[in-house]
Amino acid sequence: MKSVEKEAVLELKGIVKRYGKLKAVDGVDLSVLPGEKVVIIGPSGSGKSTLLRSVNMLEQIDEGHILFEGRDVGYVMRKGKRVPDSHRNICRLRSEIGMVFQHFYLFPHMTVLGNVMEGPVTVKGMDKEEARRLACMMLEKVGLSDKKEVFPATLSGGQKQRVAIARALAMQPKMMLFDEPTSALDPELVGEVFDTIRALAKDGMTMIIVTHQMGFAREIADRVIFMEAGVFVDSGRPGDFFGTCQENERISSFLSRCL
Numbered sequence: 001m002k003s004v005e006k007e008a009v010l011e012l013k014g015i016v017k018r019y020g021k022l023k024a025v026d027g028v029d030l031s032v033l034p035g036e037k038v039v040i041i042g043p044s045g046s047g048k049s050t051l052l053r054s055v056n057m058l059e060q061i062d063e064g065h066i067l068f069e070g071r072d073v074g075y076v077m078r079k080g081k082r083v084p085d086s087h088r089n090i091c092r093l094r095s096e097i098g099m100v101f102q103h104f105y106l107f108p109h110m111t112v113l114g115n116v117m118e119g120p121v122t123v124k125g126m127d128k129e130e131a132r133r134l135a136c137m138m139l140e141k142v143g144l145s146d147k148k149e150v151f152p153a154t155l156s157g158g159q160k161q162r163v164a165i166a167r168a169l170a171m172q173p174k175m176m177l178f179d180e181p182t183s184a185l186d187p188e189l190v191g192e193v194f195d196t197i198r199a200l201a202k203d204g205m206t207m208i209i210v211t212h213q214m215g216f217a218r219e220i221a222d223r224v225i226f227m228e229a230g231v232f233v234d235s236g237r238p239g240d241f242f243g244t245c246q247e248n249e250r251i252s253s254f255l256s257r258c259l
């Protein structure tokens with residue numbers, strides 16, 4: 001039998017992230033298989049964002065290992081101490097793992113097209129014409145071909161988030177992380193962002209999604225994980241997870257607050 005290490009796209013081993021005395025992430029293990037959609041749910045403050053940010057090296061972890069395609073990434077040993085890897089290698093990791101945040105973080109002074117071209121040009125050194133063609137393809141994917149020349153301020157929240165998704169995709173990542181991608185949106189704009197994520201899922205993209213939208217979680221997930229106080233408390237296939245979670249009082253109380 002092949003080992004899990006060989007098959008997983010991403011493998012987290014014993015991840016710990018502290019802020020002072022607080023362990024925001026307290027020993028998380030996770031392996032994500034190619035094409036798998038993992039949804040993480042859990043109360044506010046349970047460490048979901050910290051975990052996703054750690055995967056992308058936006059946070060420096062205190063303990064544990066991150067393996068991407070079997071490679072130990074993000075950190076190197078120097079004089080017996082573990083330190084973040086070179087800027088170049090971290091940029092490479094970030095281009096392989098795309099991330100989309102609750103609050104979009106588009107560059108306000110650049111057009112939509114400029115936003116989507118920026119990563120390929122500055123991080124990957126891609127030729128501008130090629131980056132433009134790629135950006136146009138990605139904007140078509142998210143249904144925003146007609147918004148290329150406008151500035152983000154003129155867009156709705158749902159459109160901004162779709163630009164953010166296009167921008168991440170323009171780096172041609174092997175995996176995507178979504179941190180509450182619809183939490184900042186008016187309810188009527190949530191659907192268009194979910195449609196975009198659904199289309200990506202259909203294309204076979206490997207993803208970790210943090211969301212409070214349980215209907216979407218149930219629909220898109222291959223696996224649902226409940227996180228609380230920095231640890232993974234429970235997980236399962238969505239049918240099993242949502243079918244049996246009332247047996248766990250904390251999960252059922254959380255879910256009743258989400259509805």
Ligand code: ADP
Nearest residue numbers: 019022024042043044045046047048049050051
């Ligand atoms: P979630 O995304 O599940 O709501 P977070 O990962 O944002 O949770 O936060 C987990 C815990 O870490 C919380 O107690 C939060 O207050 C704390 N925390 C997050 N970021 C920081 C930070 N930069 N400095 C100090 N504490 C932080």
Ligand code: MG
Nearest residue numbers: 048049050180
């Ligand atoms: Mg969060």
